[in-house]
Amino acid sequence: MSTSGLPFDDFRELIANLPGPVTQALVDARQRDSQLTKPPGALGRLEEIAFWLAAWSGRKPAVTRPLVAIFAGNHGVTRQRITPYPPEVTKQMVANFSNGGAAINQICAAYDLGLKVFDLALDYPTGDITEEAALSERDCAATMAFGMEAIAGGTDLLCIGEMGIGNTTIAAAINYALYGGTAQEWVGPGTGSEGEVLQRKIEAVEKAVELHRDHLSDPLELLRRLGGREIAAMAGAILAARMERIPVIIDGYVATAAAAVLKAANPAALDHCLIGHVSGEPGHMRAIDKLGKTPLLALGMRLGEGTGAALAAGIVKAAAACHTGMATFESAGVSNKD
Structure with a gap:
C-alpha cells in the first residue's frame, strides 16, 4: 500500500x-x-x-473483564x-x-459481561454510497481512532457489535467489492427487507x-467509500x-465486514479474533469462509x-475456566495413561 501523507498513513x-x-x-x-484430568483432546x-487466549494475551488463559462494545452509526444509503425501518430507529x-x-x-447480564455503547454522530448520516463516498479520509481515520479508544479502561476479551439501520447494505457492498460474485449473493433481508425493498437493496x-x-x-x-462510522470504529x-494483546470475538455480518477490510490489508490481521456465530444473513457464512474462520455458534440469529x-464469550469464559481450574493428574491423585 502506497503512502500519501494523508490520515490513513498511520x-x-x-x-x-x-504483533x-x-x-x-x-x-x-x-x-x-497435557496434564489435566482428561484424555488428550x-x-x-x-x-x-x-x-x-494464551497466545494472544501472552499469559495464562483467563477472562476476568470481558467487554461488549457496540458501535452505532447511520447511513445515507437509507x-x-x-x-x-427509518434511520431514527438507530x-x-x-x-x-x-x-x-x-x-x-x-445476554450481558446472564454471562457477566461489561457493555459499552458508542453513538457515532447519529444525527449526521454518512454519504449515500450510491452517489458519493461514505466518508472523507480524514473522517474515516478519525472514526477508526475513536474505535481504538473503546478498550480504554481495560478488558481482557473484547466482543465487537453494532447497530445501524441500513448497515447490512453496507456490509454487502464491502463483501461484494472485496470478493466479487454478484450483489444478490451478498444481499440479505437485514431487518426484514423483502420484495421491492430487497430489490432496491441489491440495486443500491x-x-x-x-x-x-x-x-x-x-x-x-x-x-471510507463503502463503509460507515460503525464499520470504521x-x-x-x-x-x-x-x-494491546486483547483477544477479540467478532459478531455478525456487519462486524465481519469491518474485519474483512483489515484482512484484505494484512492476511494476519485477524489471527487474534474468533467469529462468535454465523448469523441468519445469507452472505455471512460465505464471508466467514473468505476469512478462513469457523464460527463458534450457529443459532440462526441476525439481530x-x-x-x-x-x-460466544460464555464459551470462551468456560474454556479459560476449564484450563485454569481443572486439577492435574498429579494434584488430583488420578492415574495418568502409561
Whole structure:
C-alpha cells in the first residue's frame, strides 16, 4: 500500500506491523493441558480456545473483564429505501441499550459481561454510497481512532457489535467489492427487507460498487467509500485490541465486514479474533469462509447488537475456566495413561 501523507498513513503502518502471538505462553498452555484430568483432546475446541487466549494475551488463559462494545452509526444509503425501518430507529435502539431493554443487555447480564455503547454522530448520516463516498479520509481515520479508544479502561476479551439501520447494505457492498460474485449473493433481508425493498437493496449495492470501482483495490479506501462510522470504529477497535494483546470475538455480518477490510490489508490481521456465530444473513457464512474462520455458534440469529459475540464469550469464559481450574493428574491423585 502506497503512502500519501494523508490520515490513513498511520493506519497503513500500524496494519503492516502487527504483533504476533506469544509463543512461550502457548507452549505453557499446551504443557498444562497435557496434564489435566482428561484424555488428550477430550474438550475439543475448548482446548483450542484456551490456547488461542494464551497466545494472544501472552499469559495464562483467563477472562476476568470481558467487554461488549457496540458501535452505532447511520447511513445515507437509507435514502434509497433499502430497509423497512427509518434511520431514527438507530438512535431509539441506542436509548434502549442504555435503558437495559435490548437483547444484548439480557445476554450481558446472564454471562457477566461489561457493555459499552458508542453513538457515532447519529444525527449526521454518512454519504449515500450510491452517489458519493461514505466518508472523507480524514473522517474515516478519525472514526477508526475513536474505535481504538473503546478498550480504554481495560478488558481482557473484547466482543465487537453494532447497530445501524441500513448497515447490512453496507456490509454487502464491502463483501461484494472485496470478493466479487454478484450483489444478490451478498444481499440479505437485514431487518426484514423483502420484495421491492430487497430489490432496491441489491440495486443500491450494485450501483455503489460500480461507482467506486476504480478506488477499491486499497482496503482503507474501500472502507471510507463503502463503509460507515460503525464499520470504521469496529476496525479501529480490532486493531487496538491486537496492539494491546486483547483477544477479540467478532459478531455478525456487519462486524465481519469491518474485519474483512483489515484482512484484505494484512492476511494476519485477524489471527487474534474468533467469529462468535454465523448469523441468519445469507452472505455471512460465505464471508466467514473468505476469512478462513469457523464460527463458534450457529443459532440462526441476525439481530446484531453484539448478541452472537456475547453468547460466544460464555464459551470462551468456560474454556479459560476449564484450563485454569481443572486439577492435574498429579494434584488430583488420578492415574495418568502409561
